Amino acid sequence: MSKNQNKEIPYSPERADAFFRQIERWNNADRYVDCIRELDKARSIADEEHAFRIACLFARACYNEVYFGSSFPDEQKKLLMNFTINALDDVWDEGIDVPEWNMYIAYAFEYTGELALAVRYAKHWLKLDPDNENAVDTVKIFTDEYNQAKSESDEDEDEDYDDEDDDDDEDDDDEDDVESGYTGVYFCVSGMVLLTEPYFNDESYLRTLKRTWGFDADWADLSYDDIFKLTLPGCSATLQLIENKLPADEANIPELAARHNNLWPDADKAARGYNSYITVAVVGEGAKPIECKEMLIKLLSVFSWYDNVCGIYSNYVLYEPVWYRKEAEKFRGDGMSSLLLVWVFTETDEGKTSAYTSGMDDFRRDELEILYSSAPASEVRSFLARFAAGSLYGEPLEEGVYTLSGKKYTVTRSKSVLAYEDMSLKVNYP
Numbered sequence: 001m002s003k004n005q006n007k008e009i010p011y012s013p014e015r016a017d018a019f020f021r022q023i024e025r026w027n028n029a030d031r032y033v034d035c036i037r038e039l040d041k042a043r044s045i046a047d048e049e050h051a052f053r054i055a056c057l058f059a060r061a062c063y064n065e066v067y068f069g070s071s072f073p074d075e076q077k078k079l080l081m082n083f084t085i086n087a088l089d090d091v092w093d094e095g096i097d098v099p100e101w102n103m104y105i106a107y108a109f110e111y112t113g114e115l116a117l118a119v120r121y122a123k124h125w126l127k128l129d130p131d132n133e134n135a136v137d138t139v140k141i142f143t144d145e146y147n148q149a150k151s152e153s154d155e156d157e158d159e160d161y162d163d164e165d166d167d168d169d170e171d172d173d174d175e176d177d178v179e180s181g182y183t184g185v186y187f188c189v190s191g192m193v194l195l196t197e198p199y200f201n202d203e204s205y206l207r208t209l210k211r212t213w214g215f216d217a218d219w220a221d222l223s224y225d226d227i228f229k230l231t232l233p234g235c236s237a238t239l240q241l242i243e244n245k246l247p248a249d250e251a252n253i254p255e256l257a258a259r260h261n262n263l264w265p266d267a268d269k270a271a272r273g274y275n276s277y278i279t280v281a282v283v284g285e286g287a288k289p290i291e292c293k294e295m296l297i298k299l300l301s302v303f304s305w306y307d308n309v310c311g312i313y314s315n316y317v318l319y320e321p322v323w324y325r326k327e328a329e330k331f332r333g334d335g336m337s338s339l340l341l342v343w344v345f346t347e348t349d350e351g352k353t354s355a356y357t358s359g360m361d362d363f364r365r366d367e368l369e370i371l372y373s374s375a376p377a378s379e380v381r382s383f384l385a386r387f388a389a390g391s392l393y394g395e396p397l398e399e400g401v402y403t404l405s406g407k408k409y410t411v412t413r414s415k416s417v418l419a420y421e422d423m424s425l426k427v428n429y430p
Contacts, residue, residue, distance in 0.1 A: 084105070198275065264323070371417060
């Protein structure tokens with residue numbers, strides 16, 4: 001073999017074909033570590049055309065090394081699978097409907113102990129490729145593992161349960177604080193996660209929270225089996241698992257919230273299909289109100305990874321979990337998602353569009369309305385969401401003239417026409 005044939009070919013967009021041929025040769029020769037090394041380098045500089053292919057090849061190389069290779073000890077193999085999850089998550093949009101992508105992320109989650117997520121993606125793999133016998137077997141194996149782990153976890157909880165008297169008044173006060181909205185100088189926002197199965201793996205949640213948002217947090221030691229408390233930067237969060245549907249006086253909340261989301265055709269199905277739920281409340285302890293809402297969004301988005309989550313409730317609307325997570329990604333860096341900070345309802349009558357916000361009251365601010373605009377509903381929704389959400393980072397809106405993207409808009413305050421509050425701010429929009 002000549003010297004040139006031995007020379008490694010680094011990735012570049014111009015030499016991508018040669019690079020991929022080299023990776024295939026190495027894979028066929030069981031040179032998985034070489035594949036991992038070069039593909040990891042390529043991931044950081046890949047252009048848009050090749051990013052997805054490189055991520056999947058990287059996942060394949062890690063999978064092959066973990067299951068068939070011998071270069072890494074067991075503890076480092078788990079690290080490889082975590083790298084796999086991160087690589088595949090970077091190309092989630094392209095991969096979610098590709099069988100190969102779902103296969104590799106399912107195996108990665110299974111190897112790292114995230115069995116609920118492993119089952120979810122294995123099932124999606126089978127849905128995309130129903131004749132694949134490997135997918136059929138994998139779903140069965142992962143489901144059995146998940147059920148066994150859940151059964152053992154339930155048994156451990158029963159053995160460890162200590163039925164002590166609830167004599168800690170401080171804990172009771174904390175719960176009252178969470179429910180009361182404002183508590184002195186504190187600020188509270190809350191949301192809810194609808195479940196098809198009353199199960200919450202608190203340790204898995206912490207791992208996913210760290211992997212997704214970088215928060216290295218631990219649960220506080222509380223004397224409750226179904227209440228969990230986190231201390232986070234500038235705030236605290238309380239999560240509670242309720243193993244029933246909402247009580248009778250609140251039973252219609254999910255279905256009403258589903259009707260409010262005209263961007264999700266199956267929202268009503270999710271609202272009817274839940275049998276338990278988790279409440280999530282964030283209390284500010286130095287953080288600004290907008291920072292508390294952003295933290296709530298991040299905490300809620302983590303649930304979208306789990307198979308038993310069918311809907312996320314916030315701003316009086318029911319969100320589709322995966323859509324919610326993708327929108328939440330916009331909060332990385334200096335970005336934001338207007339429709340997670342506040343929701344915008346739209347109505348069209350005789351060619352005129354009206355819209356109103358929901359969620360401004362979380363900040364003790366007036367809801368906003370646009371009445372009888374000639375613009376399309378999508379345009380009105382987008383504008384009002386940006387106008388409302390943008391105002392949350394500054395002073396409360398009042399009557400007057402405001403400028404957005406170089407255009408001026410008049411704001412007046414009067415009795416609400418569509419919004420639920422008595423008074424609202426009207427924004428003139430042509």
